[in-house]
Amino acid sequence: PTDIQALIQRYVIMVLYYSMGGEDWVFNTGFGGGNDVCMWYGVSCNLEGDVAILDWGYNILTGVLPSEVGSLQALKVILLHYNYIRGTIPSSIGSLTGLRHFHFGGNMMGGTIPEALGDCASLSSLGAENNLLEGSIPLSFQKLVNLERVNLSNNTLVGSLPSDIISLPSLTELLLHSNKFVGASLSSSKTFNNATNLISLDLSRNQFTGTITPMLGQLKQLKSLLLNDNNFSGVIHPEWGYYLSNIRDVNLGGNMLEGSLPDSIQYWRQSLKRLSVRNNLLTGTVPGELQKLTRLVELRLDGNIFIGSNIFKILSSLPKLQVVTLYANTFTGSIPSLPQNSVDGMVNLEELWLNDNLFTGLIPSLSGEMPSVLSLSPMLKKLSLSHNFLTGTIPPRIVGQNNATTTPLQYLLLDHNRLSGTVSGKFYALNSNLRRLQLNSNSLEGTISPSVSSLSDLQQFRIDNNKFTGALPSSLGLLTSLNYFNFSKNRFQEDVPREICQLVGDNEDGKILVGVCHTCYCCTNC
Numbered sequence: 001p002t003d004i005q006a007l008i009q010r011y012v013i014m015v016l017y018y019s020m021g022g023e024d025w026v027f028n029t030g031f032g033g034g035n036d037v038c039m040w041y042g043v044s045c046n047l048e049g050d051v052a053i054l055d056w057g058y059n060i061l062t063g064v065l066p067s068e069v070g071s072l073q074a075l076k077v078i079l080l081h082y083n084y085i086r087g088t089i090p091s092s093i094g095s096l097t098g099l100r101h102f103h104f105g106g107n108m109m110g111g112t113i114p115e116a117l118g119d120c121a122s123l124s125s126l127g128a129e130n131n132l133l134e135g136s137i138p139l140s141f142q143k144l145v146n147l148e149r150v151n152l153s154n155n156t157l158v159g160s161l162p163s164d165i166i167s168l169p170s171l172t173e174l175l176l177h178s179n180k181f182v183g184a185s186l187s188s189s190k191t192f193n194n195a196t197n198l199i200s201l202d203l204s205r206n207q208f209t210g211t212i213t214p215m216l217g218q219l220k221q222l223k224s225l226l227l228n229d230n231n232f233s234g235v236i237h238p239e240w241g242y243y244l245s246n247i248r249d250v251n252l253g254g255n256m257l258e259g260s261l262p263d264s265i266q267y268w269r270q271s272l273k274r275l276s277v278r279n280n281l282l283t284g285t286v287p288g289e290l291q292k293l294t295r296l297v298e299l300r301l302d303g304n305i306f307i308g309s310n311i312f313k314i315l316s317s318l319p320k321l322q323v324v325t326l327y328a329n330t331f332t333g334s335i336p337s338l339p340q341n342s343v344d345g346m347v348n349l350e351e352l353w354l355n356d357n358l359f360t361g362l363i364p365s366l367s368g369e370m371p372s373v374l375s376l377s378p379m380l381k382k383l384s385l386s387h388n389f390l391t392g393t394i395p396p397r398i399v400g401q402n403n404a405t406t407t408p409l410q411y412l413l414l415d416h417n418r419l420s421g422t423v424s425g426k427f428y429a430l431n432s433n434l435r436r437l438q439l440n441s442n443s444l445e446g447t448i449s450p451s452v453s454s455l456s457d458l459q460q461f462r463i464d465n466n467k468f469t470g471a472l473p474s475s476l477g478l479l480t481s482l483n484y485f486n487f488s489k490n491r492f493q494e495d496v497p498r499e500i501c502q503l504v505g506d507n508e509d510g511k512i513l514v515g516v517c518h519t520c521y522c523c524t525n526c
Helices: 003-019 067-071 091-095 115-119 139-143 214-218 238-243 263-268 288-292 311-315 425-430 450-454 474-478 498-504
Strands: 043-045 051-055 077-079 101-103 110-112 125-127 132-135 149-151 156-159 173-175 180-183 200-202 207-210 224-226 231-235 249-251 256-259 274-276 281-285 298-300 305-308 323-325 351-353 360-362 382-384 389-392 411-413 418-421 436-438 443-446 460-462 467-470 484-486 512-514
Touching: 003 051, 003 067, 067 091, 091 115, 115 139, 214 238, 238 263, 263 288, 288 311, 425 450, 450 474, 474 498, 498 512
Parallel strands: 051 077, 077 101, 101 125, 110 132, 125 149, 132 156, 149 173, 156 180, 173 200, 180 207, 200 224, 207 231, 224 249, 231 256, 249 274, 256 281, 274 298, 281 305, 298 323, 323 351, 351 382, 360 389, 382 411, 389 418, 411 436, 418 443, 436 460, 443 467, 460 484, 484 512
Antiparallel strands: 043 051
């Protein structure tokens, strides 16, 4: 640059420095010194000596982004992400026709997105997530034909989504989650006409309505589709299964979709890792073709009206599953046993939520001749079978390996069933990693074994509404992590031991002890 241009650059950088609290930045070497501005922290120049990059992310910037930034005509990159900048986006940003990357996510910038931003003809990526932006996406965005990645998530943006935005020819990533967008933007068959390069689409946690066009299936490069927590209606079209051959993540949960899961989802078997259709109005049986999705890591079907008893056959064919949520449906049948030489099983499963269904039968014992699908899940940490119609006794070992001294279970929820019999001391010893144990609302009887003290990490323990008798063991007082214990509505005959009352103490930690007041002077609830 000429001497006058160099002076202007120096002046503009110092305006930015002082406008955004430069003296308090974590890194601020060189500013205001006699050396070249290209040597100042976060400032990079091109071969001609013009400022091309401002990289001040994660540097405790405050104040506002001043309009003078528009004077740095050679700017290609502005990185201001995750600071404490307030104010609005200056309209002068539109004069930076060579700007390629503009990132200021994770600040406190508000106001509307200026129409002038559409004049940044070279813009390739825009990161404005986690701010306080409001208003709608300006129509001038349709001019940004080089735009590849847009992240406007977690703001307060409103209005409908212009179809011209989704159809930008270079767009690969559009992230708009957690705003207040409305309208039936995905209903039109023309919505995705030119979006052939789109890889990631996240419109979750907005207020979109209407149906989703079958033409979504033409996004053959799409890997991530997140439309959850909106008000979409209609069906899941078979066309999506046939053509979205690269899809990895699908989340359609929290909408009003109806109908059944199409058999065509089997064509996602080469790529799909996560599938969620939770909290919709889906009905019918889960198609057996689902068992072909052998790469599946997460499966969330909860909160629908699915029926049938084939679900365990499907699950046991998916060895990479880590999380399965099936609760709040109308699944039936029992937890099946498998042949001893079976190689099937959810060997990587960590969470299994089966509560609030119509399952019947026994909880299979791991020591039985015919192992259950649960016994072939040696890593299972969270298991919920509550609110079903299970009968019989609670086996000492439900999951894990027979030769292991303890099971990996941390959450075991068996409440609101029809379980009976006693709970053995071996059960507590084998499940010593439990943090939450719910046995309430069954017909369990006998005494509570002193071995309950093995549950040293236990935080929540419910045995209320059963038929337990005798005295509560004083060893319960050793469970110092316990913050909720409900033993009411049983047949305990003796007063609560003082060791248990000492868990509550002066109750500064808000611990809750629920029992019968005439035998429990320290109970917080009766």
